[in-house]
Amino acid sequence: MPIAARTFRTYVEENLDALSADPAREALVHQGRRVTAGELRSLIHRLARALRARGVDRGATVTLLSGNLPETLAARYAANLIGARVNHLYNKLSAESQAAIVRDVETRALIVDPRYAERAAEVTELAPVPDVLTLGPAKTGADLLELAAGQSDEPFASRARPGDVCTIRHTGGTTGHPKGICTTFEQARWFHGVLPQQPEFERRQLVCTTLAHAAGAMADRTLHVGGTIVLLDDFEPGTVLATLARERISELFLLPPLLYQLMDHPDAPHTDTSSLRMLTYGGCQASPARIADAVRMFGPVLMQGYGQNEAGGISVLTQEDHDPQRPDRLRSAGKVLSDVEVEIRDESGRPLPAGEHGEVCVRSAMIMKGYWKQPELTAEVLRDGWLHTGDIGFLDDEGYLTIVDRLKDMIVVVGGHVYTTELEDLLNSHPQVLQSAVFGVRDADRMERVHAVVVRAPGSEVDGEQLRAKVRAERGAMYEPHRITFVEALPLTDVGKPDKKELRRQAEQEAGTLA
Structure with a gap:
């Protein structure tokens, strides 16, 4: 049931309460800086007043162009406290893509990490905004922290309403033009309560x-329960391992390709990771063989979360479900969350029984309000209260959900279709393969051909014909890749997913060169 406006409290207000409960505790750590809960709370209220003084009000859009700074989190909270909607740009997008998003969401104020000042100048030249503010001294814009220092840190009353847009989060754009996904303040509150309760630690x-991706939402939850967030500027496996040991980290989120890099780093076997209680992974398909290796390395601490920006959380594979002897279970995305409904439907919208493949459709309180300024696309994916995820999957007799592909990634070939994740799982099960990415490329006759890009284990001599033979023997000729390319590492998107759009572009370019 919707929460009445007069009793409604945003996730920011609830987290401010948590910060107030123990103001002396350590809340944020970044490059040797240690920020207390009281200091963070004070900064949020000062920033809210500074933004309000610059004319930012409820219903305006604040866009962040910022890395993982403590001030980044504080600025998002301050903007949401005002009732403004927040868009956080992925930093590794091109200036043109960032400018298109800045323009699309009608940015009122662009808040910039000083380290991205030059990029901000490029973006605002392409997409001018009324106000550019920086999180510290920079040549571009006014220093928001200096402005905030002159403001009171008395509590700033939230101006947000339950149905107001809290965030506009753009998809990564790996399968097409990024779409702005709108989530309301009421929906943002649900995130704290949908995941299974963890033991106290x-x-x-x-x-x-x-912080623009899933880690940002998880950071909100950590602050909500009185925890500490340790911020690194980027993922580097050696630095992550050292930080895990030094800071006695209990929780970590990684996309599967980054988890594999962590496991494969030469320091991994010698690093003390005994403090870990929950290593969450998700965001793209994982290899059951590699996840089993991760359980052996880190212990029974792995948890997989499956969801979408459009849908919120959908299912969880708990630590107890991570049995290295059950690759079928590790291939699944776990059981559907208690407050979520899932149906597997065929092309006509008919619900399918257990075991049959179809589109995963979801209904819950976390489903997006819609795509920003795209009513037709919203109507296409949101029908009768159900979100059509575009993922193909099935539910088994025990209620475990398995995702087998994206509708857009499924490769249509002569005789049927190839599910890319099933082929990736098969290739990854070879003992000399670390990782793979499978995608379709059209040839000169407009027929789709199966392409695979493979990362071999160090010292491996496995070749394309050996892998094709394995595929023929276990899945049949239809799944046999037309082309197998070996690389040192897969290109990744800003959030850490294999960049199949880039791989497809490279393959098409090579095909054109060879033609």
Whole structure:
């Protein structure tokens, strides 16, 4: 049931309460700086007043162009406290892509990490905004921290309403033009309560992926329960391992490709990771063989979360479900969350029984309000209260959900279709393969051909014909890749997913060169 406006409290207000409960505790750590809960709370209220003094009000859009600074988190909270909607740009997008988003969301104020001042100048030249503010001294814009220092840190009353847009989060754009996904303040509150309750332990979360993605929402939850967030500017496996040991980290989120890099780093076997209580992974398909290796390395601490920006959380594979002897279970995305409904439907919208493949459709309180300024696309994916995720999957007899592909990634070939994740799982099960990415490329006759890009284990001599033979023997000729390319590492998107759009572009370019 919707929460009445007069009793409604945003996630920011609830987290401010948590910060007030123990103001002396350590809340944020970044490059040797240690910020207390009281200091963070004070900064949020000062920033809210400074933004309000610059004319930012409820219903305006604040866009962040910033790395993993403590001030980044504080600025998001301050903008949401005012009732403004927040868009956080992925830093590794091109200036043109960032400018298109800045323009699209009608940015009122662009808040910039001083380290990105030059990029901000490029972006605002392409997409001018009324106000550019920086999180510290820079040549571009006014220093928001200096402005905030002159403001009171008395509590700033929230101006947000339950149905107001809290965030506009753009998809990564790996399968097409990024779309702005609108989430309301009421929906943002639900995130704290949908994940299974964890045993009590000292919460120390390491954020080594962008705060613009899932790690940012998890950081909100950590602050909500009185924990500490340790911020790294980017993912570097050696630095992550050292930080895990030094800071006694209990929680970590990684996309599977980054988890594999952590496991493969030469320091991993010698690093003390005994403080870890929950290593969450998700965001793209994982290899059951590699996840089993991770359980053996880190212990029974792995948890997989499956969800979408459009849908929020959908299912969880708990620590107890991570049995290295059950690759079928590790291939699944776990059980559907208690406050979420899932149906597997065929092309006509008919619900399918257990075991049959179809589109994953979801209904819950966390489903997005819609795509920003795209009513037709919103109507296409939101029908009768159900979100059509675009993922293909199935539910088994025990209620475990398995995702087998994206509708857009499924490759249509002569005789049927190839599910890319099933082929990736098969290739990854070879003992000399670390990782793979499978995608379709059209040839000169407009027929789709199966392409695979493979990362071999160090010292491996496995070749394309050996892998094709394995695929033929276990899945049949239809799944056999037309082309296998070996690389040192897969290109990744800003959030850490294999960049299949870039791989497809490279393959098409090579095909054109060879033609």
